[in-house]
Amino acid sequence: MRVLLSTIGSRGDVQPVVALAVRLRELGEEVRVCAPPDFRNWIGGLGIPFTPLGPELRSTGKADPAAAPPSPEQRRRMVEASVADQFETLLVAAEGCDVIVAGGYLVVAARSVAERMGIRYVFAAYCPTALPSPHHAPPPLPTGGAPVDGTADNRELWEQDARRWNAVFGAALNSHRASAGLAPVDDVRSHMFTGRPWLAADPVLGPWPGPGDPDVVRTGAWILPDERPLPVELEAFLDAGEPPVYFGFGSIRAPHDLGRTMIETARALGRRAVVLRGWAGLAPPADEPDCLSVGEVNQQALFRRVAAVVHHGGAGTTTAAARAGAPQVVIPQNFDQHYWARRVDDLGAGVAHPPGTPAVGSLTEALGRALRPDVAARARSLAGEVRADGADVAARLLVAVDARGSS
Numbered sequence: 001m002r003v004l005l006s007t008i009g010s011r012g013d014v015q016p017v018v019a020l021a022v023r024l025r026e027l028g029e030e031v032r033v034c035a036p037p038d039f040r041n042w043i044g045g046l047g048i049p050f051t052p053l054g055p056e057l058r059s060t061g062k063a064d065p066a067a068a069p070p071s072p073e074q075r076r077r078m079v080e081a082s083v084a085d086q087f088e089t090l091l092v093a094a095e096g097c098d099v100i101v102a103g104g105y106l107v108v109a110a111r112s113v114a115e116r117m118g119i120r121y122v123f124a125a126y127c128p129t130a131l132p133s134p135h136h137a138p139p140p141l142p143t144g145g146a147p148v149d150g151t152a153d154n155r156e157l158w159e160q161d162a163r164r165w166n167a168v169f170g171a172a173l174n175s176h177r178a179s180a181g182l183a184p185v186d187d188v189r190s191h192m193f194t195g196r197p198w199l200a201a202d203p204v205l206g207p208w209p210g211p212g213d214p215d216v217v218r219t220g221a222w223i224l225p226d227e228r229p230l231p232v233e234l235e236a237f238l239d240a241g242e243p244p245v246y247f248g249f250g251s252i253r254a255p256h257d258l259g260r261t262m263i264e265t266a267r268a269l270g271r272r273a274v275v276l277r278g279w280a281g282l283a284p285p286a287d288e289p290d291c292l293s294v295g296e297v298n299q300q301a302l303f304r305r306v307a308a309v310v311h312h313g314g315a316g317t318t319t320a321a322a323r324a325g326a327p328q329v330v331i332p333q334n335f336d337q338h339y340w341a342r343r344v345d346d347l348g349a350g351v352a353h354p355p356g357t358p359a360v361g362s363l364t365e366a367l368g369r370a371l372r373p374d375v376a377a378r379a380r381s382l383a384g385e386v387r388a389d390g391a392d393v394a395a396r397l398l399v400a401v402d403a404r405g406s407s
Contacts, residue, residue, distance in 0.1 A: 001402045002097040006034035006090060008054055008082070008106040010251035010279070011296075012314040014039050016126060016200055016222035016391075017103040021048050023395040034093050051093040053107075054085055058251070058279050075168075083109055083172040087180070094119065098402060103200070103222075105130060105335075108169050108192050109176065116180045122398070124198040124219075126315045127336035128206050131197055131216060132158045132189075135209035139335045141168060165189040200394065201315065204385045205322055205343055219397065220390025221319050228298040234274070237292045241272055243307040244292075245367065246326075248276030250314050252333060255357035259283050262310065263291050265363040269371065271307060300324065308350075308370050310363070313337030322349060325383035327370040331358055348378040 003024055005017045014035045021031040025048070033043050037052035044050050070078065086109035094100055094113060099120040102110040114121035129136045134154045138161040152160065165188045174184040185191040198217045199208055208216050230238070238244070247262040255261075259275055259282040266273035273291040275284050284291035299317065303309055303324035311317045313330040318340040321328045328350030330341035341352035351366045358366075369375065 001099070001399060002030040002032075003099050003101060003398065004032050004034060004090070004094045004097045005101045005103065006053065006093070006107050006110055007103040008036060008086075009104050010057060010314075011039070012250060012316045013104040013106075013126075014043075015224055015316055016124075017101070018043060018046065018048070019222040019224035019391040020101065020103075020394055022046065022224060023391040024398065027395055027399060029395075029399065032093060032097070034089060051089060053089050053093075054082060079168060080172045082106070083169065083176060086110070087113060087176045091116070099398065101398070102192075108173055108188065111192055111194070112173065112177050112180065112182060115182060120401075121194070122198060123193050124200045124222075124394070125193070126200050126221075127339055128199060128201060128208055129336060129339045131193065131199065132161075133209050134158075136339075139339070141165070162187060162189050165192075198394065200390055202319055202322070202386050202390070204382070204387075205319060205347075206315070206339075217397070219394040220387045221315070222391040222394060223319065223323075223388050224391070225388075226298045226300045228301075230297060230301055231294070234292065234294055234297060234302070237272075237274070238305050243305055244272035244274050245269075245308050245310060246274045246276070246302065246306045247282070247310045248317070249278050249280055249282065249312045249333075250276070250317060251279040252312055252314070254278070254280035254282055254312075255333075258357070261358060261360055261363060263288075264360045265310075265358075265367055266291070268360065268364045269368055271371075274302070274306065308367060310367060313340040313344075315340060318344060319386065322379070322382055323386045323388065325380040327375050327379045329353055329363070329366045329370045331355070331363075347382060348375065349382045350375065350379065 005021050007013045007017045021033055024031045032049045034051045034053040036054050036057050038056050038058050040050055090113040100110050100114045101122045103124045111121045125131050129139050137154050137157045141164055169188045196215045198219055200219055200222045202221045208218055245266050262275055263273055263284045275282055275293050277293055277295055283293045299320045303321050303326045306326055308327045309321040310329040313332040328344045330344050331353040332338040332341040332355045344350040345352035351370045353366045
């Protein structure tokens with residue numbers, strides 16, 4: 001079986017796809033990955049054929065979060081360019097493939113390309129609230145836009161959400177479908193998600209609401225095993241004192257002066273700090289013995305050696321911290337991060353900080369609560385409940401369906 005796995009987004013969108021690719025390859029299947037060019041060296045270094053999709057995204061991490069959002073006309077042109085590039089790139093990358101798997105929420109052309117080529121298509125979401133259900137409201141579109149109307153019930157909110165998907169992507173998608181000889185779609189979101197989407201989220205951290213909801217295939221989170229040693233400098237810092245607090249916002253934009261806020265928060269509680277620079281370039285003050293700035297490292301190893309993890313609420317970071325048994329403070333910024341903040345708080349394994357830019361006082365209060373013995377104990381207990389086999393479940397499902405010759 002030949003599989004094309006595709007996604008658009010930051011490392012949190014790409015790493016699950018890579019985890020599935022690695023597991024499929026271990027099962028003897030042929031895999032290719034389409035993702036932003038930022039990840040070419042990493043994925044190529046794993047020996048996985050790689051095709052760049054769309055522009056580089058790393059610069060978005062250093063963009064000013066307070067800057068004005070794109071105008072409607074700028075957003076329209078960005079969407080048109082992205083959809084055009086997806087059709088062009090995926091048609092070439094999927095040549096000879098049996099199935100396209102789209103991970104995340106922005107590869108809107110993947111199903112149309114699969115339809116044009118007569119091959120199977122699978123859509124996978126990383127968070128329950130990204131999929132329609134009367135039990136929860138939709139998140140904001142991953143492209144941004146106005147928040148949902150909080151006065152409506154969930155069914156009405158999902159209808160509003162569908163109309164927003166059509167308004168943002170409908171014209172561009174149907175224009176390219178017409179050029180490919182395909183019929184127009186009148187519901188972009190349902191077309192993209194299919195009637196049986198996959199949910200690549202841990203069943204404890206991100207459970208599907210329950211019976212009576214749409215048909216969803218729950219595989220568990222797609223986790224990429226990481227055996228890399230920690231850098232020598234980081235190992236020495238960890239060995240030099242009590243477990244520090246980890247601070248990081250991954251590859252998303254960070255609020256202004258967040259690095260300094262993080263260090264002052266740790267010091268207010270008498271803690272040392274490890275700060276992930278990330279795409280935003282966060283950094284503590286230079287030459288300070290109680291803090292260390294690091295690049296991309298093995299979170300699975302690091303999180304087992306810290307007192308707490310303070311982060312933005314990406315699905316991957318949330319799951320990694322939960323697997324490591326580390327208490328969390330989640331400062332959500334957009335899309336599904338608000339959900340993961342609530343889940344960590346509801347499970348008693350950490351604290352949900354209010355969205356947006358934290359102040360030293362509010363972050364100190366939240367971290368202080370997360371470091372309490374009862375929260376730390378619950379985080380350690382939760383670690384034993386989080387599964388690590390989601391990529392294997394998904395890979396074997398793909399292989400089994402291919403063996404049956406049906407979708």
